[in-house]
Amino acid sequence: MVGTYNPTLVVFSLLVAILASYTALDMAGRLATATGRGLYGWMIGGALAMGLGIWSMHFIAMLAFHLPIPVGYDLAITLYSLAASVGASAYALWLVSRQRLPWPRLLAGAVLMGGGIAAMHYLGMAAMRMQPGIDYDPFWFSASILVAIGASGAALWIALRLRREGRHIRLLRLAASLVMGLAIVGMHYTGMAAARFPAGSICGAAVDGGLQSHWLAVLVIVTTLGIIGITLIASLFDKRLHSRTGRLADSLARANQELVEAALHDPLTRLPNRMLLQDRIEQAIEKAKRHGASVAVMFCDLDGFKLVNDAYGHQFGDRLLVRMAERVRELLRPQDTLARLGGDEFVVVLGVESTDDAVVVAERITAAVAEPFVIDAAELQLSASLGIALYPDDATSERELMAHADAAMYHTKQSGRNGYTFFTPAMQASAARRLRLLQDLRRALARDELILHYQPKFPGSGQPVIGAEALLRWQHPELGLLGPDTFIPIAERSGLILPIGDWVLDRACAQLRAWHDAGHTSWSMAVNLSPLQFTSPSLVDTVRDALQRHALDPGHLTLEVTETTAMKNVEASLQLLNTLTAMGVKIAIDDFGTGYSSLLYLKRMPASELKIDRAFVRDLENNAEDAAIVSSIVALGRSLQLQVVAEGVETEAQRDFLDQLGCDLLQGYHLGKPMDPEAFLRQAT
Structure with missing residues (x-):
């Protein structure tokens, strides 16, 4: 009895074999990157998809084969053939998931996998339950087994080579799938060539109510395409997820490296910090x-x-x-x-x-x-x-x-x-003294060791005192009364100048409030701002809070800023000073003449006072250059409608000279030394 083939279904069986081969290669690629539970999940899903694909190819090819008798298939034996296909596929995927696959193991794997595929094929043939049984030509039977083993070995070798991602991987997998699909189809049709159906044979499965061909066709096509399609879609999504995860990991690694670099290096010079x-x-x-x-x-x-x-x-x-x-x-x-x-x-x-x-x-x-x-x-x-x-x-x-x-x-x-x-060891004493001062200074505020002295400010014409400048002192418990030159540089380098500056501002305002309550309502108070304090973002709020806390008119408070501090960042300084003057606070440019002020910027500064540095006043009587500088500053102040204050007045001659120039306010030891509030009040009254 001779069978015939439907060319369309033969082509379709080849396509299914190619699709199953591509799925197998894709699964091998997934297994190469999967770990933990994901590895077992892909292995199970891949074994089902690959095994079902090979099994489907077999039964589609069987559907393409027509005998002149009714044909059916025993359901149990058909499922056994499916199990053999899935088992062979699982074993193949397990092999390619190994890090290494030496040649002896590859050959043994090819034999076992080829035997599984051959078992699937001949179990599928046995599901027909032909009576009498099918005769197999020994030559073609052996050839089909060898083709199955050869196809399995080739599939394992190709899967090993293509399991890693790389350039043109999809094209290479497609080409390899064509080769593997032809090998699998070749094994099936070689096995079919070995089959001999005696004349007068009947299909026992068709007689006993086995699975009919058309129902098998529907089952095979729907199930195969569904599982293989779902598997490929899941693989595609997983690949994209891995790709995005990889890109994200690379981005995070680069960002982490940049953060480490930024944390350990100076941003300007890129030197170690x-x-x-x-x-x-x-x-x-x-x-x-x-x-x-x-x-x-x-x-x-x-x-x-x-x-x-x-x-x-x-x-x-x-x-x-x-x-x-x-x-x-x-x-x-x-x-x-x-x-x-x-x-x-x-x-x-x-x-x-x-x-x-x-x-x-x-x-x-x-x-x-x-x-x-x-x-x-x-x-x-x-x-x-x-x-x-x-x-x-x-x-x-x-x-x-x-x-x-x-x-x-x-x-x-x-x-x-x-x-x-x-x-040298001698320097250690000096360093230790600075370190000790720093440690003591951290506790000075809490221990109430800082005090303020007040130096009076007088009009140039010899009139009574009109206010004071608050000057910081430190009553050290062991070293005695320390001047600002001893500890202010330490406070500035350590950052302690910020809380100390806030304390000075608060205590000066409190003292001015006390003098106003005592009847001296016209007196004003000048407070120096350190460079670090001037750049503090909380300065405006600190000044506003101090004025409100002590119920002071802002016009009685003068904040002194050195010329070099104000000129460091001119635009930012102008914005800050404008905010302070809008509150009503007065601004004085301290140490004027020692920096590099631009007259253009000075004209824009919302200042009310210029303070001539004591260095120009010291040699005023004997140095014509200093006298010329002081005269120029006084003239500049008048042209800008600013009060000019001279500090460091220590002799009667200096006072007379400054009076003649028209200096508005004077400060110095000749007029009054810095003193505590009680002494200040006694001298002023």
Whole structure:
């Protein structure tokens, strides 16, 4: 009995085989990136889709085969053939999910998988329950088994090569699917060529009410396309999710790297910052311990940088710092560290064999900084003050090395600048004193150790006192009464100047309220603002709260801002000063003549007073240049309709000269020293 084939269904069986092959290769790719429960989920889903695809191809091909008798299929045996296909597919996917697949295991896998596919095929044939049974040609039967094993080996090898994502992966998988699909179809039709149906045979499954061909066709087509389609769609979504997750992970990794970079490096110069510097010093110490070497820590501060910043602006100063950092970095070895702490403070860390090595580097740095910098056609000449501390001679920890190098740098500053100094134990006492003052200053507010003295302000014509300037003092429990020059620089460097400045403003307003209540309602109070306090975003609210708390007319409060502070960021300063004057507060430009004010900006400043710096008043009688400067400031004040205040008046001759120039207000020891509130009230009345 001879069968015939429907060409359309034969082509359809080939397409299903190709689709099943593509699904198998895609599943192999998913398994290569899946982990945990996801790995088992993809393996189960892939085994069902791949196994059902191969099984469907077999039965579609069987539907394409027509015998001149009714044909049916035993349901149980058909399901057994499906199980064999799924089992072979599961085993194949398990093999390709391994990290490595050596040739012996690949061959064994090909045999087992090919045997499973052959079992699926011949179980499917047995589901027809032909009577008498089907005869198989030994040659073609053996050939079908070999084709199944060969197709399985090829499928495993291709799946291993294409399981990783890469360029043109979809085209490669499609081409490989064509090869694998042809191999699977070839195995089926080779097996069919081995089948011999004796004349007069009947299909037992058709006689006994087995699964009819048309119902099998519907079941196979719907189930196969549904499962394979769902699997491919799920794979596509998973791939996109993995792709997006990968891109997100890359973005997060880059962002994290940028955050780490920003956290450990100075944003202006890209040099290591204080945090990274600490780690570098500790690493250098550990390395020096192992090799019995030394470490030099150099604290470097630029001399005169503040004047450059005030004269040319912060942007110009930033460019100068970048150029300076580049120049110094070229002098160092790759293993050395140059860090920026902030402002114009830099630190160099290097391994040295002896003190001479540190001397050579220090001299190179001072010489490099001393060379002129040309920026925007402006030629600038700076110098550097260095302090050097050595491990293990001067200190054994990062903190001590930094403190001692800082103390040595401070000593260089005091000794004339532009050079370097090695740390000596004698400097430790000075550094320890500053550290102790800092620690005591942190507790001074809580212990009520800060006090205010008040220096009277007099009209130039010799009239009675019209107000006072509040001046801060520290009644130290052991060191006695300390002037501001002793502790204000420490407060500014540590940031304590902000709470101290708020306290000064509050106490000065409280004292003025007390004097007003005592009948001196015309008196005013002047309070100095530190540079850090002037840039504080809470300054306006602090001033407003102090005035409201003590029920003061804002016109009786004068805030003094140094010329250099006001000129640091002119536009921001103008905005702040305009806000304060809108409240009614008066503004005085302190230390006028020592900075680099532009007359254009000065005209825009909402100031009511110019205070002549005491440096011009000191030699007023003997220095014609100082006299000319003071005369010019008084004339400038009059032209701008500002009151001019001269401070530091210590002699009768100075007072007379300033009176003749037309100076509006005078301050100084000749007229009245700073004193406590009770003494001030006695002298004023």
